[in-house]
Every structure is written in structure tokens, then in C-alpha cells.
Amino acid sequence: MNTQSPLSATESLGVMLSLVRAELVRSMEDELAASGLDLSYTQFLILKKLAKLGPMSASNLARTVELDGGAMTRQLDQLERKDYLRRCPHEQDRRALRIELTEAGAAQSQQLTDCSARVLEAAQRSLSETERNQLHDYLTRVLHALRDKN
Amino acid sequence: MNTQSPLSATESLGVMLSLVRAELVRSMEDELAASGLDLSYTQFLILKKLAKLGPMSASNLARTVELDGGAMTRQLDQLERKDYLRRCPHEQDRRALRIELTEAGAAQSQQLTDCSARVLEAAQRSLSETERNQLHDYLTRVLHALRDKN
DNA sequence: GCCATATATTTGCCTTGACAAATAAACTTA
DNA sequence: TAAGTTTATTTGTCAAGGCAAATATATGGC
Numbered sequence: 321m322n323t324q325s326p327l328s329a330t331e332s333l334g335v336m337l338s339l340v341r342a343e344l345v346r347s348m349e350d351e352l353a354a355s356g357l358d359l360s361y362t363q364f365l366i367l368k369k370l371a372k373l374g375p376m377s378a379s380n381l382a383r384t385v386e387l388d389g390g391a392m393t394r395q396l397d398q399l400e401r402k403d404y405l406r407r408c409p410h411e412q413d414r415r416a417l418r419i420e421l422t423e424a425g426a427a428q429s430q431q432l433t434d435c436s437a438r439v440l441e442a443a444q445r446s447l448s449e450t451e452r453n454q455l456h457d458y459l460t461r462v463l464h465a466l467r468d469k470n
Numbered sequence: 471m472n473t474q475s476p477l478s479a480t481e482s483l484g485v486m487l488s489l490v491r492a493e494l495v496r497s498m499e500d501e502l503a504a505s506g507l508d509l510s511y512t513q514f515l516i517l518k519k520l521a522k523l524g525p526m527s528a529s530n531l532a533r534t535v536e537l538d539g540g541a542m543t544r545q546l547d548q549l550e551r552k553d554y555l556r557r558c559p560h561e562q563d564r565r566a567l568r569i570e571l572t573e574a575g576a577a578q579s580q581q582l583t584d585c586s587a588r589v590l591e592a593a594q595r596s597l598s599e600t601e602r603n604q605l606h607d608y609l610t611r612v613l614h615a616l617r618d619k620n
Numbered sequence: 621g622c623c624a625t626a627t628a629t630t631t632g633c634c635t636t637g638a639c640a641a642a643t644a645a646a647c648t649t650a
Numbered sequence: 651t652a653a654g655t656t657t658a659t660t661t662g663t664c665a666a667g668g669c670a671a672a673t674a675t676a677t678g679g680c
Contacts, residue, residue: 625676638663639663640662
């Protein structure tokens, strides 16, 4: 199922967000696969954050990508098995881990960035620079409106 | 987990979409619960479509709310158990079902509309009418760009 | 130092949705 | 009209994420 529907003239915001997000995730995973990377969208986000921000604890990483802590544990299991990252002991906190990229993981950080850039560019290709900024701005404002109830 | 993170200055489009959608779904479900309706977001969408478009087949409904056919079967099971809808035989097509609201289901259609309106209004309260239209337009254009690959 | 509380990680349980296979019925076409 | 193809519904299987409980450790107040 999940055949493309013609999409009625005015879908509500919630539906639009779901559709766009789902399509973006699919495109991203296709692009990753096409680049020879065996990564889910979530795993892509995790590696990208690590590459950008450097080693950090698992819970920190979970907060950064807005993922549940339990789900993070399991994603880390997979990424460790694929040898993209390592769990090291945390220097200051013996409860925590220091998650760091392996050499193999670091080696692909450029590819991740490239995939991401290509997909985002394709997705927004009909939007001008100004419109892209507006889109981002509007989404940010909606998010804040929802979080700061009232 | 899933504590609110401060949300860095420029999250990528994919992340923003996920965040906004998740928050919108949560708000919607809170609002439904506050109105005494025991419905998930998906169930809300199904009932709302039925109320708006009238009886239709399950697969039609699935396409309309962009839900997998198998998932639809199970949601219909739940909604039927809650006595919000009925599976009737389809007049012209013996393979298909005619899904229709029960009296109880129809009685709540106004509440669904109200909940939805309140949440959408709250979510977009900082956007002008023009901006809301732009947001919708941009999302539509991004969706088309992703679907019509290149 | 001791206790209460908060945080980090892991694990189990549950629900959801995607995907695929099975079955039944409709449609196409030769 | 018979064969092949498409569509509708259901069910099984799977991976993912949320939530809660368990365990270990840190932290703050006394």
C-alpha cells in the first residue's frame, strides 16, 4: 500500500508534515544506499551529529537527535557492530559513555554531508533562498508555539 | 528521555519536520483526551475523513490518510470495537468493504473538527494568514519536488 | 559521611506501521 | 469465456520508538 495519492488541494498541516517528512526520509535513505552506505535515517542523523560535534555521551547524543534513550542504546549497538563508532568509558562520569567515531566512521562523514546536501537541495529546488529561510522560520515558530503552550 | 532540547539555531529541514510533526501529534492527542475522546492521532484522521467524505472502502480510506493497508485493517478493528464505525458489505464490489460511521461516531464528528481547529490555530498562532498559506505552499512544493524526482 | 534525589545506560514490554504472502473477487483481453 | 493481471482485505513478521523498571553512579543538603 501507500501508493501515492493525488493529494487533495488543502491537506491540513499535520498531514502535510507527515507526507513531506516521510518522503524526505525515503529520499535520504535512497541517496545513502546509492552512495554505498548501509544506514537508516536515524543512524545517519546520529553519525552526522557525532561528526559535527565530536564525542559525547549517549544521553547527550539522544537529546541532540531527539531520540529516546532506550532506542539510542539499540542504535548504538548496530552502529558499533558496523564499526562506525565505539563506546569508550567517560573520563569524568563513570555512569556515562563517551561515544566516538571509529576511523571507518570518520572516513564517511564527508559522504554523509554530501548525501544530505544533495537531498536537501533536491527537495527545496523550487524554493528560492528567501523562501527556504521563510520555511525554516515558519516551522521554528510553529514548534515554539506548540511547545510554549499558550 | 526525549526531554526538550534547546534546539540549535539551524536544524536541517528533516529534523525540523520531525520535531514539528511530533509536537503537533502530541498536542492533538492531548486535546482529544481533554475533550474526552479516546483516540490516537491516526484514528482521529480516519474518523475525520469518514465524517468529511462519507462511507468508502477500507483501501480508499487507507490511501486517503496515507496509511498502509495492513495498518488500516488493525485500526478499523479498534475503531469498530469502540463502536465508532462499522464494516458493511460493499454494494458494487464483493471484495471490498463499505466503512461507515456509527451514530456514536457521527455524533463526535463536530468535536473532532473543533479539536483539530483549536490545535491548528494554536500551532500557527504566530503566523499571519499570508504566512500560513506560504507555509502550506512551500511544503506542497517540497513534496512535489521529492516525488517527481528531478 | 549519609541520605535523598537526579542522571546514565540497559533491558523488557507494547504499539505502530511497513512489507510480503495468502485469499477472494474484479477486470482485461484475446 | 478462460487466462492472466490487478485490486481489496486480512494476517504474519519485523524493526522502530516510547515508556517503565532495574542498576550504577553522581550530586546536593544535612
